Amino acid sequence: xxxxxxxxxxxxxxxxxxxxxxxxxxxxxxxxxxxxxxxxxxxxxxxxxxxxxxxxxxxxxxxxxxxxxxxxxxxxxxxxxxxxxxxxxxxxxxxxxxxxxxxxxxxxxxxxxxxxxxxxxxxxxxxxxxxxxxxxxxxxxxxxxxxxxxxxxxxxxxxxxxxxxxxxxxxxxxxxxxxxxxxxxxxxxxxxxxxxxxxxxxxxxxxxxxxxxxxxxxxxxxxxxxxxxxxxxxxxxxxxxxxxxxxxxxxxxxxxxxxxxxxxxxxxxxxxxxxxxxxxxxxxxxxxxxxxxxxxxxxxxxxxxxxxxxxxxxxxxxxxxxxxxxxxxxxxxxxxxxxxxxxxxxxxxxxxxxxxxxxxxxxxxxxxxxxxxxxxxxxxxxxxxxxxxxxxxxxxxxxxxxxxxxxxxxxxxxxxxxxxxxxxxxxxxxxxxxxxxxxxxxxxxxxxxxxxxxxxxxxxxxxxxxxxxxxxxxxxxxxxxxxxxxxxxxxxxxxxxxxxxxxxxxxxxxxxxxxxxxxxxxxxxxxxxxxxxxxxxxxxxxxxxxxxxxxxxxxxxxxxxxxxxxxxxxxxxxxxxxxxxxxxxxxxxxxxxxxxxxxxxxxxxxxxxxxxxxxxxxxxxxxxxxxxxxxxxxxxxxxxxxxxxxxxxxxxxxxxxxxxxxxxxxxxxxxxxxxxxxxxxxxxxxxxxxxxxxxxxxxxxxxxxxxxxxxxxxxxxxxxxxxxxxxxxx
Numbered sequence: 001x002x003x004x005x006x007x008x009x010x011x012x013x014x015x016x017x018x019x020x021x022x023x024x025x026x027x028x029x030x031x032x033x034x035x036x037x038x039x040x041x042x043x044x045x046x047x048x049x050x051x052x053x054x055x056x057x058x059x060x061x062x063x064x065x066x067x068x069x070x071x072x073x074x075x076x077x078x079x080x081x082x083x084x085x086x087x088x089x090x091x092x093x094x095x096x097x098x099x100x101x102x103x104x105x106x107x108x109x110x111x112x113x114x115x116x117x118x119x120x121x122x123x124x125x126x127x128x129x130x131x132x133x134x135x136x137x138x139x140x141x142x143x144x145x146x147x148x149x150x151x152x153x154x155x156x157x158x159x160x161x162x163x164x165x166x167x168x169x170x171x172x173x174x175x176x177x178x179x180x181x182x183x184x185x186x187x188x189x190x191x192x193x194x195x196x197x198x199x200x201x202x203x204x205x206x207x208x209x210x211x212x213x214x215x216x217x218x219x220x221x222x223x224x225x226x227x228x229x230x231x232x233x234x235x236x237x238x239x240x241x242x243x244x245x246x247x248x249x250x251x252x253x254x255x256x257x258x259x260x261x262x263x264x265x266x267x268x269x270x271x272x273x274x275x276x277x278x279x280x281x282x283x284x285x286x287x288x289x290x291x292x293x294x295x296x297x298x299x300x301x302x303x304x305x306x307x308x309x310x311x312x313x314x315x316x317x318x319x320x321x322x323x324x325x326x327x328x329x330x331x332x333x334x335x336x337x338x339x340x341x342x343x344x345x346x347x348x349x350x351x352x353x354x355x356x357x358x359x360x361x362x363x364x365x366x367x368x369x370x371x372x373x374x375x376x377x378x379x380x381x382x383x384x385x386x387x388x389x390x391x392x393x394x395x396x397x398x399x400x401x402x403x404x405x406x407x408x409x410x411x412x413x414x415x416x417x418x419x420x421x422x423x424x425x426x427x428x429x430x431x432x433x434x435x436x437x438x439x440x441x442x443x444x445x446x447x448x449x450x451x452x453x454x455x456x457x458x459x460x461x462x463x464x465x466x467x468x469x470x471x472x473x474x475x476x477x478x479x480x481x482x483x484x485x486x487x488x489x490x491x492x493x494x495x496x497x498x499x500x501x502x503x504x505x506x507x508x509x510x511x512x513x514x515x516x517x518x519x520x521x522x523x524x525x526x527x528x529x530x531x532x533x534x535x536x537x538x539x540x541x542x543x544x545x546x547x548x549x550x551x552x553x554x555x556x557x558x559x560x561x562x563x564x565x566x567x568x569x570x571x572x573x574x575x576x577x578x579x580x581x582x583x584x585x586x587x588x589x590x591x592x593x594x595x596x597x598x599x600x601x602x603x604x605x606x607x608x609x610x611x612x613x614x615x616x617x618x619x620x621x622x623x624x625x626x627x628x629x630x631x632x633x634x635x636x637x638x639x640x641x642x643x644x645x646x647x648x649x650x651x652x653x654x655x656x657x658x659x660x661x662x663x664x665x666x667x668x669x670x671x672x673x674x675x676x677x678x679x680x681x682x683x684x685x686x687x688x689x690x691x692x693x694x695x696x697x698x699x700x701x702x703x704x705x706x707x708x709x710x711x712x713x714x715x716x717x718x719x720x721x722x723x724x725x726x727x728x729x730x
Contacts, residue, residue, distance in 0.1 A: 001473070001617070001618075002617050002618050002619035002620065003469055003472065003473050003617060004469070005466055005468065005469045005620075006468060006469065006472070006485075006486075007462070007468055016212055017211075017212050018165050018168070018184070018211070018212035018213070018214050019165070019168045019169050019170070019182065019183060019184040019211035019212055019213065019214075020165060020166070020168040020214070020243045021212070022168075022169075022170040022182055022211060022241065023170070023241065024170060024172055024239035024241075025239075026238050026239060027170070027238065027239040027240065027241050028057055028097045028098060028099060028104075028232070028236060028238050028239065028240045028241070029097065029098055029099075029100055029101040029103075029104045029240070029241055029242070030095055030096065030097045030104060030225070030228065030229060030232050030240045030241065030242040031095070031096050031098075031101070031104040031105055031107070031108045031242065032092045032094075032095050032096075032108065032225070032228065032242075032244075032248070033092070033093045033094040033095070033096065033108045033111045033113070034090045034091060034092055034093060034248070034251065035082060035086035035088070035089060035090060035091045035093055035113075035115070036089070036115075037086055037089065037115055037117050037118075037120075038088060038089045038120035038122070038321045038322070038645060038646025038647055039085070039086065039087060039088075039117070039118045039119065039120040039121070039321040039646065040085065040086050040115035040116060040117045040118055041084065041085050041115065041116040041118060042082060042083075042084060042085060042086060042093070042113060042114070042115060043114040043115065043116055044112070044113070044114040045061055045093070045094065045111070045112070045113050045114075046111070046112040046113075047059040047061070047094065047111055047112075049110040049111070049112060050096060050107040050108070050110040050111045051107075052110075053098075053103065053106055053107050053110060054103075055098045055099040055100065055103040055107075056096060056097075056098045056103060056104070056106075056107040057097045057098060057099070057236045057238070058095075058096065058097040058232055058235045058236050059094055059095070059096050059107060059111060060081070060094060060095050060096075060228075060231055060232065060235060061081055061093070061094045062079060062080065062081040062082065062083040064231060064235065065080045065081065065198055065227075065231065066198075066199060066200040067196075067197055067198045067199050067200030067201070068197040068198050068200075069083060069198070071194045071197070071198060071223050071227065072194075072222075072287065072288055072289065073190060073194075073221060073222050073223075073289060073290055073326070074288060074289070074290055074292060074293065075134075075288040075292070076194070076197075077287050077288050078286075078287035078288075078289075078324070080092075080198050080227050080228070080231075081093060081094060081095065081228075085118070086115070087286040087287070087321055088251075088285060088286035088287075088321055088322065088323050088324065088646065089251065089323065089646050089647045089648065090248075090250075090251025090252070090323065090648070091251075091286070092228065093111075093113055094108075094111050094113075095228045095231065095232055096108045096111070097232040097235075097236055097238075097240050120320075120321035120322075120645060120646040121319075121320045121321050122320050122321060122322055122643065122645060122646050123320070124258075124260065124281050124282070124283040124284075124316075124318035124320055125260065125281060125318075127283075127318035127319055127320050128281060128316050128318050132318060132319040132320070133316055133317060133318055133319060134284050134288045134291040134292055134295070134317040134318070134319055135291065135292040135295050135296075135315075135316070135317045136314075136315070136316050136317075137295055137296055137299050137313075137314075137315040137316075137575065138313065138314050138315070138574070138575060139299055139300075139302075139311055139312070139313040139315075139372050139373075139571075139574065139575030139576070140311070140312055140574045140575070141310060141311045141312075141371070141372070141374060141574065141575075141576065142275070142308075142309045142310030142311065143310055144266075144274045144275055144309035144310040145266050145274055145275050145310070146265075146266030146267040146268050146272075146273070146274035146275055147266075147267075147268060147269060148266065148267045148268070148269060148347070148350055148351055149264065149265070149266050149350075150264070150265050150343060150346045150347050150350050151262070151263065151264045151265075152262070152263050152339075152342060152343055152346055152711060153260075153261070153262050153263075153711060154259075154260075154261045154262075154263065154338060154339045154342055154711045154712065155258070155259065155260050155261070155711065155712040155713075156256075156258060156259045156261075156334070156335045156338055156635070156712070156713050157258055157635075157639075157640035157641070157712075157713060157714055158255050158256060158257070158258045158283070158322075158323075158325070158640060158641040158643065159255065159256040159328065159631075159634065159635050159639050159640065159641070160219075160250060160255050160256070160639065160641055160656060161215070161216070161217035161218055161219035161253065161255070161256075161328055161329070162217075162639075162653075162656065162658055163214055163215030163216055163217060163219055163220075163249075164214050164215050165184065165212075165213065165214015165215055166214075166243060166244040166245065166246060166248070166249040166252075167184075167220075167224045167225055167242075167243075167244040167248075167249055167252050167253065168184060168211075168225075168241070168242060168243040168244065169181060169182055169183040169184065169211065169225060169226065169229050169241070169242060170182045170183075170211070170229070170239060170240070170241045171229035171230045171232070171233035171234075171239065171240050171241075172233060172239040173233045173234055173236075173237055173238070173239070174205075175237075176205075177201070177205060177234075178201065178204075178205035178206060178207070179199070179201075179205070179206055179207075179230045179233055179234055180207045180208075180209060180490075181195065181206065181207070181208050181209065181226060181229060181230055182209045182211045183208060183209070183210075183211055183226055183229075184210075184211050184212065184213040184214065184216075184220060185208075185210070185213075185220050185221075185226075185461060186216050186218075186220045186221045186461045186463060186499050186500045186501055187221060187461065187496075187498065187499035187500070187501075188208050188210055188459045188461065188490075188491055188496070188497075189208075189459060189491055189495070189496035189497075190221075190496075190499065191208055191223060191226050192206060192208045192491040194223055194226070194227070195208070195223070195226050195227055195230055198227045198231075199227070199230055199231070199234070203491075204492065206230070206491075207490045207491055207492045208490060208491045209488075209490050210459065210461060210462075210488040210490075213461060213462065213463050213464065214464075215463065215464055216461070216463035216464070216500065216501075217328055217329045217463075217631070218254070218256075218326065218327030218328040218329055218331070218501060219253040219254065219327075219328070220253065220461075220463070221254075221289075221290065221326060221327045221499055221501055222253065222254050222289050222290075222324075222326055222327075224244070224252045224253055225242045225244070225252070228242065229241075229242055246651075246652060246653060247651040247652055250641070250648055250651035250652075250656070251323055251648060251651065254285075254289050254290075254323075254324050254325050254326030254327065254328075255285075255323060255324075255325050255326075255328065255641060256325065256328035256330075256334065256335075256635075257282035257283055257284060257291065257294055257295075257317070257325040257332070257335065258282070258283045258325075259280060259281065259282050259283075259298070259335035259336075259338075259339075260280075260281045261278060261279065261280050261281075261335065261336065261338075261339040262278065262279045263276070263277070263278050263339050263340065263342075263343045264276070264277040264278075265343045265344075265346075265347045267347055267351065269351065270361075271348075271351055271353050271357070271358045271361045271362070272361065272362065273303075273306055273307065273308045273309075273347075273362045274308065274309050274310060275308065275309065275310040275311070275312075276302065276303045276308050276310075276311050276312075276313075276340070276343075276371070277311075277312040277313070278299075278302045278312070278313045278314070278315075278336070278339065278340075279313075279314045279315075280295075280298050280299060280302065280313065280314070280315040280316070280335070280336060280339070281315075281316050281318060282294065282295055282298060282315075282316070282317045282318065282325070282332075282335070283318055283320055283322055283325060284317040284318055284319055284320070284324070284325050285319075285320060285321075285322045285323050285324035285325045286319070286320065286321055286322065286323070286324050287324045288319075289324050289325065289326030289327070290326045290327050290331075291317040291325065291326065292317060293331070293332075293436075293437070294317070294325075294326065294327070294331055294332040295315050295316070295317040295332060296315075296332070296436070296437065296571075296579075297331050297332030297333050297336075297431075297432065297436075298315055298332040298333070298335050298336045299313045299315040299336075299372065299575065300370070300372050300373060300432070300436075300575075300579065300580070301332070301333045301336050301337070301372070301430055301431065301432075302315075302336045302339070302340060302372060303340060303371045303372055304336075304337065304340040304341065304344070304428065304429070304430055305363060305364045305381075305383045305428055305429070305430040305585050306340075306344075306359070306362040306363065306364060306371065307362050307363075307364055307368055307371060308362070308371035309371075311371050311372050313372065313575070320646075321646045322643055322646050323641070323643075323646075323648065327501055329628065329631060329687065329688050329691045330431065330688050330691045330692045331431075331501070331502065331688065333429065333430065333431040333432075333688070333692050334635070334691060334692050334695065337427070337429045337430075337692045337693055337695070337696055338695055338696045338699070338713060341427040341428065341429075341693065341696035341697075341700070342696060342699070342700070342711065344358060344359060345425075345700055345703070355426060356387060356391055356426055359387055359426075359428055360384060360387055360388070363383040363384045363387065364377060364381055364383050364430075365377070365381055365383065365384065366378065366379070366380065366381050368381070370580070372575060373571065373575065373576055373577055373578070373579050373580070374576045374577070375577065375578045375579060375580060376578075377583070378566075378582075378677055379582050379583075379676045379677035379678070380611065380613065380674035380675065380676050380677075380684075381583060381585065381611075382585065382611050382672050382674045383428065383430075383585050385609070385611075385672050385674065386428065386585055386586060386587040386609040386610065386611055386672055387428060387587050387609075389587075389609035389670050389672060390426070390587045390588070390589050390607055390608065390609040390670070391589075393589070393607045393609070393668060393670065395424065395591065395605075396591055396604065396605045396666065398422065401417075402416075402417050405662065406593075406602065406604075407420060407593065407595075407602060408420065408593055408594060408595040408598070408600035408601055408602045409595060409598065409600045409602075410602075410662065414595065414598055414600060415595040415598065415600060419595050419597065420593045420594065420595060421593070421594050421596055421705045421706065422591065422592070422593050422594070422604075422705055423591075423592055423594065423700075423701040423702055423703065423704030423705025423706070424589065424590070424591050424701050424704055425589070425590045425592070425696070425697045425698060425699065425700025425701030425702070425703065425704055426587070426588070426589050426590075426697055426700060427587070427588050427693040427694075427695075427696035427697035427700060428585065428586070428587045428588075428693055429585065429586055429587075429588075429689060429692030429693030429696075430583055430584070430585045430692075431503065431583065431584055431585075431688050431689055431692055432502070432580040432581070432582070432583055433502065433503050433504060433507060433580075433581060433582040433583060433584055433684060433685045434502050434503075434504035434507060434508060434565050434581050434582070434685070435498070435502055435504070435568075435581075436568050436579045436580045436581065437568060437569075437570050437571065437579050438567075438568050438569045438570040438579070439568070440564075441498060441504070441508070441564065441565060441568075441581070442496070442498065442508070442562050442563060442564045443458075443460065443496070443497040443498050443504075443505070443508035443509040443511070443512045443562070443563050444458075444459070444494055444495035444496060444497060444512060444560065444561070444562045444563075445457065445458050445471075445494075445497070445509055445512035445513045445515075445516050445560075445561055445563070446458075446489075446494060446516060446558060446559065446560045446561075447475065447513065447516035447517045447519070447520045447558065447559050447561075448520075448556045448557070448558045449479070449481070449520050449524060449548070449551075449552060449556055449557040449558075450548070450552050450556040451548050451549040451552050452483065452548075453481055453482075453483030453484060453485070453535060453548075454475050454476075454479055454481045454483065454484045454485075454517070454520070455484075455485055455486075455487055455556075456471050456472070456475050456484065456485070456486045456487070456513055456516075456517075457487050457488075457489045457493070457494055458471065458486065458487075458488065458489065458494065458497050458509055458512075458513075459488065459489055459490075459491065459494050459495070459496060459497045460488075460497035460498075460500060460505050460509040461497075461499075461500035461505075462488075462500070463500045465500065465505070465620075465624065465687055466617060466620040466623070466624075467500070467505050467506065467509065468486045469617055469620060470506050470510055470616050470617055470620070471486050471509065471510065471513050472484045472485070472486060473616060473617060474510055474513045474514050474517065474616070474680055475513060475517050477681075478513075478514055478517035478518050478521060479517050479518075479520060479521045479524075479533055480521070480532060480533045480534045481533060481534060481535055482534070482535050483535050494560075495562065497509050497512075502685070502688075503584065503684070503685025503686065503687045503688045503689075504685055505685070506616060506679065506680070506683050506684075506685055506686070507565065507582075507676075507678065507679035507680065507683060507684065507685055508563055508565065509563075510616070510679065510680040510683065511563040511565075511678070511679065511680050512561045512562065512563035513561075513680070514680040514681075515559075515561040515563060516559045516560065516561040517559075519559035519561070520557050520558070520559050521533055523557050523559070524538055524551060524557055525538060527546070527551060527557070528545055528546035528551055529545060529546075530545050530546065535548065536548065537549075537550070537551055538551060565581040565582070565678050566581050566582075566677075566678055568580060568581055581678070582676055582677070582678065582679075582684065584610075584611050584612075584613075584684045584685060584686070584688075584689050585610075585611045585689065586608060586609065586610040586611060586689035586690060586692065586693055587608065587609050587610075587693060588606060588607070588608045588629070588632070588690075588693045588694045588697035589606070589607045589608070589697060590603060590605070590606050590665075590694070590697040590698040590700070590701040591603075591604045591605040591606070591665075591701060592604060592698060592701040592702055592705060593705075594702055594705040594706055594720065596705070596706045596708075596720055596721070596724040597721060597724060597725075598717065598721060599716070599717030599718060599719065599720035599721035599722075599724070600717060601637050601702060601715070601720075602663075603633050603636070603637065603663070603665040603698055603701075604665055604666070605665050605666045605667075605668075606629050606633075606665045606666070606667050606668075606694060606697070606698075607667075607668045607669075607670075608625060608629065608667070608668070608669050608670070608690065608694070609669075609670040609671075609672055610625060610669065610670075610671060610672065610686065610689055610690065611672045611674060611684065611689070612671045612672065612673060612683070612684055612686050613673065613674065613675055613676040613679055613682045613683045613684030614673055614675050614676075614679070614681045614682040614683045614684075615671050615673060615683075615686075616680070616681065616683050618671065621671060621686050622669055624686050624687050624690060625667065625669045625686070625690045626667050626669075626690075627690070628687065628688070628689070628690025628691040628694070629665075629667055629690050629691070629694045630659050630664060631690075631691045632690065632691045632692075632693075632694025632695040632697075632698065633659050633663065633664075633665065633694065633695075633698060634657075634658055634659045634714075635691075635695045635713055635714060636694070636695045636698035636699055636713055636714060636715060637659075637698065637713075637714050637715050638657040638658070638659060638663075638714050639656070639657060639658060639659075639714060640656075640714050641656065642655075695713055699713060699715060702715055702720065706720055706723070706724060707723075707727065708720050708723040708724065709723065
């Protein structure tokens with residue numbers, strides 16, 4: 001059922017407290033001094049002028065970091081504040097605390113930093129040649145070949161997560177040398193571990209509290225201002241708040257890795273895929289973040305959801321002086337999906353075969369092995385079902401409206417209906433669920449039954465995906481108690497729930513919640529000597545034998561559960577092994593209208609069929625599908641961070657183009673319910689698949705409309721218009 005979100009109404013009414021709304025008595029404001037260069041040696045850093053400004057209470061540099069000077073989600077290689085050399089444009093160099101925000105900014109402007117500019121490395125291919133890499137990953141398997149061969153080169157740009165809420169938080173010293181940090185994050189305990197290390201304190205001296213989050217999409221997996229806030233609060237002995245402005249946010253978090261990809265597909269004349277070779281280069285930027293894992297995903301899913309006898313993948317995450325890249329919705333599967341789905345269309349054309357039939361012929365199924373890792377596929381893998389379901393959905397009628405809002409160019413009135421050509425494109429995507437490669441992936445939940453109902457305690461981040469609703473639903477379904485609330489504990493009160501990423505929380509924290517609630521129910525029935533529980537108490541048949549108040553008179557019934565998914569393992573030297581816990585697939589069909597002369601596009605309609613295991617909250621699943629498709633639209637036709645010599649040229653919502661409501665296509669979605677082997681009630685994560693194959697489907701539709709050989713996203717107007725102009729002249 002689609003239970004309503006308990007946080008929905010307060011968010012709509014503006015009554016929900018986001019981290020940027022927090023305040024405390026005696027609070028100071030913090031701000032950050034950032035490098036104006038993509039790469040520069042720091043020759044001198046003078047804080048005297050800033051400290052002389054009335055109201056400035058602290059100016060801190062790397063020398064004020066008492067513990068580990070480096071942080072990083074997987075590999076601690078990024079300085080808390082730049083030390084000796086700034087390695088990307090916008091890198092934090094110093095932090096300032098002052099009585100108010102404006103004074104803090106004035107203090108930051110007064111910090112004197114003498115730089116010697118150095119030549120930045122901004123080309124990931126050159127970086128690879130120089131050995132500047134975070135990870136080099138090779139997958140080799142099989143020696144089969146095919147007689148029909150196609151090759152192609154593809155690129156994807158740097159996309160930003162663009163959450164509506166920017167980075168913000170509040171640190172409050174406890175007066176005993178410790179600190180409480182209220183922060184919007186995707187992984188409270190990973191932040192805690194890194195903050196403790198840099199502060200040089202004991203873990204119990206630092207307590208992290210989950211604050212209201214205004215969107216994430218991967219941007220909040222890495223630290224941004226967490227350590228800075230705590231340093232300033234401990235140094236001044238006063239609460240300190242920081243809120244990034246929009247331009248600062250663009251360099252304050254990681255982004256989607258830009259990719260350069262070369263592919264070669266070989267098949268038999270009947271369409272049987274025999275061999276796939278790929279070279280994938282991801283630009284990781286200045287620091288490691290999660291580049292190693294993102295790269296692995298790009299490589300593991302380089303063939304897509306298709307059987308193949310032989311695979312050669314060489315994948316590299318390069319280190320440059322561009323802004324750091326890391327987690328973003330789809331986590332590496334997005335880039336390679338654009339490559340392999342473009343190739344599947346190219347291969348179908350070479351074979352003279354319907355592209356959907358080509359995909360069906362090679363579709364993976366349970367009992368097959370993933371072509372890259374060789375892992376036997378357990379659980380559900382309904383590739384054929386999503387393709388067949390999508391193919392059966394009716395196409396929208398031809399556009400007859402002259403309403404400019406429905407035409408390429410919109411209210412700019414650039415395109416008459418007579419100039420429009422329409423195309424239809426199709427793509428299929430695949431992604432792993434939860435963490436892979438042998439990571440000890442778990443989530444902890446405590447369920448507590450008291451006189452007022454059931455409480456579910458967790459540290460899992462509600463980033464807007466609706467986890468709070470799902471956990472409440474699981475609690476009700478597992479116990480029979482309707483009064484359920486979710487409470488976010490601090491790092492001192494509960495263990496880690498892992499990250500709200502990798503489409504994992506419904507399965508991981510949901511699995512822990514289900515186990516904990518089932519245990520609470522069993523204990524309640526044992527104590528009450530009954531056979532059913534609800535808000536009134538324990539029942540035996542139609543007789544209420546014990547009220548909730550009596551049942552919990554000596555204290556709540558509690559159960560703590562730590563849930564783990566099926567064990568995974570690191571790959572061997574050939575990239576092979578049982579590295580994943582499960583998968584989800586989705587297919588998209590896009591209908592686009594194009595003004596080919598001007599290169600303008602309107603995405604009219606997107607149909608999708610998605611593998612969801614079991615839809616715990618169908619309305620929430622549809623919301624994830626619609627939102628994910630919009631990010632796919634953005635990557636396909638407009639979203640890109642423009643870099644010039646390592647500097648971001650469009651760090652604002654004026655210049656970084658995002659699809660708005662006016663750009664939204666009509667979306668029709670079909671949910672394929674094929675229960676998986678380890679999620680609660682058979683559920684799978686649903687957050688990432690909508691983004692992965694929607695982008696190549698849209699580009700395929702533009703190709704179909706125009707005949708243009710589009711190999712890069714986002715598709716630019718000149719990419720279409722220039723090829724149309726050449727074709728028109730011939």
